[in-house]
Amino acid sequence: MKTKKIENFICGNWIAGDGDGELLYNAVNGDIIGATTTKGLDNAAILEYGRKVGGPNLRAMSFHQRGLMLRALAIHLREHLDPFYETSYMTGATKADSWVDIEGGIGNLFANASLRRRLGNQYFCLDGEYIPLSKSGAFMGHHLLVPKEGVAIHINAYNFPVWGMLEKIAVNLIAGVPCVVKPAPVTCYLTEKVVRVIIESGILPKGALQLVSGAPGDILNHTTFEDVVTFTGSAQTGMFLRKNNHLTENFVPLNIEADSLNCMVLGEDVTPDMPEWQIFIKEVRKEITAKAGQKCTAVRRIFVPANKLEAIQKDLTKALAQTTIGNPLNGSVRMGSLAGLEQRHRYREQVSKLLATSQLIHGSLDSVELIDADAQLGAFVSPMLLLNEDPLNTFEPHNIEAFGPVSTLMPYNSLDEVITLSKMGKGSLCSSIITANGSIARKYVLGAATMHGRILVLDAKCAAESTGHGSPLPLLVHGGPGRAGGGEEMGGLRGVKHYLHRVAIQGSPTMLTEVTSTYQPFGEGIECEQHPFTKYFEELRIGDQIVTEKRLITPEDIDQFADLSGDHFYAHLRETDFEGTMFEQQVAHGYFIMSAAAGLFVDSYEKNPVLLNYGIDELRFTKPVYPGTSIYVRFTCKEKLENDKKEESDIDKGIVKWYVEIFDDTDEHIGVATILTMVKKQMQ
Template identity: 65%
Template structure:
């Protein structure tokens, strides 16, 4: 066992919310447990001192997964999307209040305050974003997927798709570079979907994940079993997975392929999402010459991607492609910019680049640089020395930013295959845009790519040409640079992943990401049965008609299928003329008898929006009641011309209900009701279909 005497108790982190030394604990089966034996020593990236140890020896991983499935899964599955979303929001607020504690521990990883902001507040931001995503889902534990499908001529047989939470556990095997963001960006999605998680952070920075999980568990916000943490080796964890589990992996492609090929994973057909480190690139457009705003934007973006997190980002720029006549200018400008980077102890506010996560990582980066130097040369930086402030470069895992130059990118394969996971990037020339596209694709699949240009024609050509080999492409120029989140920032509402070398997976992505943790099922039956299952009214399903007008009912009183069949109204020529004068819509089809030849119309046709307005006049209850306001129009289609003399009637049916949260004590409790509006003429045929939304009071 490692005792407290082995740790430097005078560390600048002590007494400021930092680590206390000793052995990390895993949170499994509802308990904090320390593994047996000495475990793996973990070191401060800045000072090189041991700060903790981690061991999972003695943990029963079969029981860990069984606990998640039997305790955490049912607890989350019974909650609706809206309840899960509110849970995420509460957790995000709680963690944001504790963030300073996390910052103090994060300094151990070599991260600056700005680096830690990406990891800590970026991770918490994912919770907030996914909490808001609940509004895209029904107030149910499951949801529909896509549109309903008619399967019969008479409309009595139909199909749909629903998605239900899987009955297993989401197992997240994360990389060392973002121990908070990597955990929360994944967990936010599986929790919203209704699945529990077992998080296995990379051991060397797992002490930061442990601190965050301690706060999560202490908050009591999540149901028991919704989150388990493994600090140390994964042991035989994957030997116990089932087809109801989902595995995500972030890290090197070589490790990912080993895990993906695990016998149990293949036998059980376990979904496996891999997000592998890739050779991402940036391309300087031919129009972005020195003196142009895009030139400065390009230099700034490359410097940032080399130095932020000391280059330890799966999205960092590894390859830089510039027009060949700008190669020398770009090398000089980037070297000058990198030379301004202050390196050292991240506790010093002037420091802009800290240490790598550990000496092992630094040694690996140097080894990979040596491979690249067989065909490249150093344009800036040094492998052997680095100037640092408030730190010892020998004790800490420091490395100078390195800019490599390769003038033969088409005849050098190593520059498109060897990734240095640190502050290293290689600049290369291209002759024309077609060459730039080919070079970008030589990475054989990347997470992200940036094109810096003010020429949208060039941007279009590049994006369409390079899209097959990238998960995300940023077009960066003066117009968006100020508000752009940058090359290396995955966003919760967009997919994060990439083809080929990047792993072939997708994470986040808004609604798309949530559905990775759910099972899609095709359902078939009558419209009435499908309505009952989906809790969304399907046309031709049975309805319920009562004497009480549905606009007299409170939100809680309304049921899916509640319906009103209105009286009828005959449309006149005066209606058409008057609506044209009121709306100032004098489109010829409504007002000009002489211009209808060669059109679908026999005579002037009623305005579609008049028909919708007339329908509202038929179904609205004019008295003050629970309906507060018209919230909007979601869908509307005009299906048949309505001429003067036609008689229209309306059926109004409750289609779906969505609760709304009260903003404060003065806010009116309410929800949104979606109504199907079916407008027919005297023949019984549809002339219009629409979905309108109203805001309706709750009783309490």
């Protein structure tokens, strides 16, 4: 019987590689699933297709449109969960493990889709604030972020075949950069199933996503400095990639997220009668057994106060003994298998190295009690707990990682000592400290921060809602220094910027307004014959501007605002002795000046397309306003943002940012702000 081949999706077509390929096995029962090969694929053509087809298609869309695309894709994938779960069981994952991989990955799409509200309606975006470069304001600078014109090549690990793909493509797609996904062969059949659903949906434009299901071949030798390579996997392979001459010589960006020796710390303050004690036991057990320990963030080193070592050992071994292992399709099973027999072989080799200086206090290296499964056919192992009583003088626990359900318990004698121990891993993705003492948490976090990419402080107040030690979150960076690879991925806008090129631009404010589609301070406005508030969203132009009439500020105004607001700060009172203060006499409230400014620029006499005031950003008061001063406002349309409907019946609208400059009768700035309004669209 001919073995089914896992296919590659390249250059717009599903293609099987040449030759017999590498056989892929069901991790639970050893059945052959298929074979994978990339032999015969033209890697240069694959990358060029992404650059020439995928890139232009994505760059033709705005950030907002790309965000809606991600959201639509996430919704579509949620409608196909059952076949994903059915296939995921073959990787040895339980329902809970698969949930993290599949629905956690889809959650990444939703989270990154939400960034569209912060990135605007262009295919590019501004980065930071404008920079004045001349005294008069006639010359300025800014930074622009534009999508790179290359391809993102994602080399993913075998442990999360769905999450590993979706967490990466969510970021490059919203940035406007196409990608080639290269999953690890051992579980690539699950990645292929998800990609088929993605491609069949038609939600992504042509060339945005390609799949290479197998060995990468010479694909890296066809990259350029405009491409981005990301890697998730072992520190050893990450080091190998760093030495790739082509990547180095062609200045190709490389982001590495490598497996690391993450640690969890029990605070000195925690005693068996405190809720944090059980939180610690539960979290350690979960981190050892979830995904059968095959997580880059899994806890490999457990540090506890020396005087609590015996009690923790007793409770941890009891908790681990309750773990049921076997066929993940059996509802009573809590831990499945490793991803394959080869992974089991490597895992046992590494555990043997750890046992050179540590003792096994729970579990077995060679045998495992199973439910509804055969230990000879499936890649099952026992969860193991090791003990090392001299961690400061032992090499192995801080340098050897066994990628599976094993961790080493170690004592410490002081907070300074455990900070030192945490750093002996030479760079980790994450660490956790379980403590109810804020001082302990502060000292540990600040002391250990430089060697970790993320630190979780866990106590009884947040435990119920905490995502846990091993859960990277899409809006926080995921990565770490040193052994962990030195890279960052995800992290909200930080992650998106990996795929954007930053360019400094200089010119007049008027010219840069035209270039950026965002009004720049001191730029020329467009004089409006009709009030901007009478225009629909589509009708408004960036730079639409009015200059208001003047209003005289009186002592009575200030007194009445003080009474109305309850703000009787001394500087707003007439009878204050102002000697030794910053003011010469009674001064107007800043918020009164802003309110009076609104009274000048708001067109309030009849219903208009402005639905409501949405907020105020960057409000600054730059000069005191005394009674007898006349103020006026220059009011300019700064930026327009799309606003999604939550319900079909909602009013179709957008968000408009207005640049508000308040002047006194000497034409000096007394205040500046950006206000936001919801503005109705004309076409319903």
